[in-house]
Amino acid sequence: MDQIVYNDYIDKDRIAAQAGRDFDISERIFIVTGAAQGLGYGICEALAAMGAKICMADVNIRGVRDAAKLLARDYMTDVIGVEADVTDEGSVRDMVLKAVKRFGGLDVIVSCAGVLKAGGLPDLSKEDFERVGAVNYTGFFLCAKYASAVMKAQRALDKDRMHDIIEINSKSGLEGSKANFAYAGSKFGGIGLTQSFALELAPFGIKVNAICPGNLFDGPLWSDPERGLFKQYLDAGKAPGAKTAADVRAFYEAKAPLGRGCRVDDIVRAVKYVVEQQYETGQAVPVTGGQVMLR
Numbered sequence: 001m002d003q004i005v006y007n008d009y010i011d012k013d014r015i016a017a018q019a020g021r022d023f024d025i026s027e028r029i030f031i032v033t034g035a036a037q038g039l040g041y042g043i044c045e046a047l048a049a050m051g052a053k054i055c056m057a058d059v060n061i062r063g064v065r066d067a068a069k070l071l072a073r074d075y076m077t078d079v080i081g082v083e084a085d086v087t088d089e090g091s092v093r094d095m096v097l098k099a100v101k102r103f104g105g106l107d108v109i110v111s112c113a114g115v116l117k118a119g120g121l122p123d124l125s126k127e128d129f130e131r132v133g134a135v136n137y138t139g140f141f142l143c144a145k146y147a148s149a150v151m152k153a154q155r156a157l158d159k160d161r162m163h164d165i166i167e168i169n170s171k172s173g174l175e176g177s178k179a180n181f182a183y184a185g186s187k188f189g190g191i192g193l194t195q196s197f198a199l200e201l202a203p204f205g206i207k208v209n210a211i212c213p214g215n216l217f218d219g220p221l222w223s224d225p226e227r228g229l230f231k232q233y234l235d236a237g238k239a240p241g242a243k244t245a246a247d248v249r250a251f252y253e254a255k256a257p258l259g260r261g262c263r264v265d266d267i268v269r270a271v272k273y274v275v276e277q278q279y280e281t282g283q284a285v286p287v288t289g290g291q292v293m294l295r
Helices: 002-007 012-018 038-049 061-075 089-103 126-157 181-204 229-236 245-253 264-276
Strands: 029-033 053-058 079-083 108-111 163-168 206-213 284-287
Touching: 002 089, 002 126, 012 126, 029 038, 029 089, 029 126, 038 053, 038 061, 038 163, 038 264, 053 061, 053 089, 061 079, 079 089, 089 126, 108 126, 126 163, 126 181, 126 206, 163 181, 163 264, 181 206, 206 264, 229 245, 264 284
Parallel strands: 029 053, 029 108, 053 079, 108 163, 163 206, 206 284
Antiparallel strands: none
16 A cells, blocks of 8 residues: 555656666665764765755654755755654654655665663663664664665666665674663664565665664764763763773774774765665675674
């Protein structure tokens, strides 16, 4: 039923005009979740600078609408901001429908919405554990479910057309994380979904990959003074001997052989690679400065 609804709004002339040729990011339509701030916003800004059409989605409706207006003005491209709760199926379905109605299709979805709650087994509540899983794991499932319906319909119009579903995962999806099991578990699960969706959707020309960033020290996830990871990890004792947030930062910077945290532009390069390449799916692409090395 969803595919029939989406079909009504797909721009068939656009699909026909792009058939049989490579087309760059400036000609693609994106949805990015968790887009009102931080990494999600940074990805959107980079895509807008390349001329892409973007549906920015977030639970923070005022924030995401303001962000969309700013990017549309600064980069002279078509950007909208929509409210979306990735844990709610109806909300995700509507998010995708709004993007297709506005732009006439969907080429790439970047599932970037995420939450983290650190704590050991004695400390973390069942409510917090389930909330982390709902956003990071179930949210990715719902985004893939409804985005792929549009992508399948577009593939039916052009048998060689390729699309992308991208999960912004984490280095914590590649190795365990002490006193951070809720987040790491949800991210390990996300890679399982990535591989499974890749197998299921490959016949429809849909690539499904995860990008696994290292520590983004300068974003709100880490640096928020009340809820950020510097404070959470200081309180949880994850950085031995640390007395301040600066000590926690120094401890984690030292873990990366390249000696610094991950930056938004590092992740944008990975997103660009994943979209533009034509022969990898089901992969977990590390962007960790060597902190995690695949075997």
